[in-house]
Amino acid sequence: MGAAHAFWLAGRQATGTDTFEVTSPWDGRTVATVSVPTDAQTEEAVAAAYAVREDFAATPAHVRAAALDHVSRRLAERTEEIARLISAENGKPIKWARGEVGRAVSVFRFAAEEARRFNGGEAQRLDTDAGGQGRLALTRRFPKGVVLGIAPFNFPLNLCAHKVAPAIAAGAPIILKPAPATPLSGLILGELLAETDLPAGSWSILPVPNDRMAELVQDERLPVISFTGSEKVGYAIMDSVPRKHCTLELGGNGAAVVLADYASDTDLDWAATRIATFSNYQGGQSCISVQRVIADAAVYDRLLPRIVAAVEAQVTGDPADDATDVGPLVSEDAAQRVESWVSEAVDAGARLLTGGKRDGASYAPTVLTDVPAGTTLSCEEVFGPVLTVQRVDGEAEAFAAVNDSKYGLQAGVFTHDVQVAFRAHRALEVGGVVIGDVPSYRADQMPYGGAKQSGVGREGVRFAMEDYTYERVLVLTGLAL
Secondary structure, three states: OOOOEOEEEOOEEEOOOEEEEEEOOOOOOEEEEEEEOOHHHHHHHHHHHHHHHHHHHOOOHHHHHHHHHHHHHHHHHOHHHHHHHHHHHHOOOHHHHHHHHHHHHHHHHHHHHHHHHOOOOEEEEOOOOHHHOOOEEEEEEEEOOOEEEEOOOOOOOHHHHHHHHHHHHHOOOEEEEOOOOOOHHHHHHHHHHOOOOOOOOOEEEOOOOHHHHHHHHHOOOOOEEEEEOOHHHHHHHHHHOOOOEEEEEOOOOOEEEEOOOOOOHHHHHHHHHHHHHHHHHHHHOOOOOOOEEEEEHHHHHHHHHHHHHHHHOOOEOOOOOOOOOEOOOOOHHHHHHHHHHHHHHHHOOOEEEEOOOEEOOEEOOEEEEOOOOOOHHHHOOOOOOEEEEEEEOHHHHHHHHHHOOOEEOEEEEEOOOHHHHHHHHHHOOOOEEEEOOOOOOOOOOOOEOOEEOOEEOOEOHHHHHHHOEEEEEEEEOOOOO
16 A cells, blocks of 8 residues: 555646545554645646647547556456455445445446447438428537546545546546545556556546635636535535536435335345345445335334344444444544434434444444434434334325435335336435335446435436537538438
8 A cells, every 4th residue: 555645647646745644444543645736736737637628539439448448457457455445544344345346347347338339429300491401410429628526435436436437438538536535546546547548638636635625616627527425515516616517416315115015024124134234334324325214104013123133233343354244434523423413313302222332433333213303313414324214104104204305315115016116216306216125226327316405417427428528519511311
């Protein structure tokens, strides 16, 4: 992991005058020291990206695709090394970190495939009216300009991949800012991109401190912003640059609905296991982790003890241990916040069934019921290993409970009824509905994003490419159609 990490400025390694330390949330040790770009170096990266934007947009698809394929292969080759790096800087259990590398492998492979087929063009006859006789319209997509990608700490490799890979595939230069707590995974992408033939200036990876981001956000040479993070910061960015294109992937408080027809022992065991796993994976630090279980009264009494048992079976401890399911949160401050929200709910009358204990940055997997409306835990995103369970009567009440939230990222509905599945798809105010499983399922090629306060726009490689580009029509005249 080395003693000092350079950053990537216009495709080459560089160092600044200041550094900061990356520390392990598990034991507080220093994982690495990272160099910080100076203001002048940040300006150089932006200027280089802006200068190369037209040439990069015209780069042959096979060049961009080959570069993306290369990064995908190299990530696969270095899986264990990179997984260990993710686990060290993020505190993520190693088995989940390996899975994250595998997802990033797929993201770059998907992007290579999309680079080859994107922008194929659509021909439209215009002689449907007399004034269009002899005219044909050809529509293609072109990059809007340089992308500013701002990534979070919770998936420090894969969410960087979801900024970088679609931009390269679409021919849009990108300035990537990884999260200050977890910059090393993003910087690894720089090592792999530097092995390719992409034009100098088409990408930079800059671990710029958060307090210096306002200037980058405001820079008119960066017309597209792709941000993943908190609701507060995301909407502050959008409000500050109303004329820019912003894709915001923000928070959620994912609900898993278990309906009355999901009633066999096998059904309930499956639901409880999936709920327990995906309320606690990544320490609950996923926007689509299960935070709320909404169970029909017909199955509630049989489901609840199964959930508690499955949560208590989660193995906590050292993230470097293959057996560990739940590691620490990203910081002790994060764990203290979770602790305070749970305490507030219990003081207001919630029943604590298991967990509720903090040890430094670690917080025990926790289940509560009877959480009063209006408590912070009932309406905000906990972003920790905490699960609430509530009883409802019937489908309509369950769906109303899902929608009783300012967030709308994804929801899971455990049912066998295909008619219910289609009603859920129509009724639930979320960006994605997962039938027969938790809301935490995400395939990296599918459209991913939310409704209400969970953001605007969609990720998923092709959908991000559409966000980074716009349609431009070419009208040909005097043709014998």
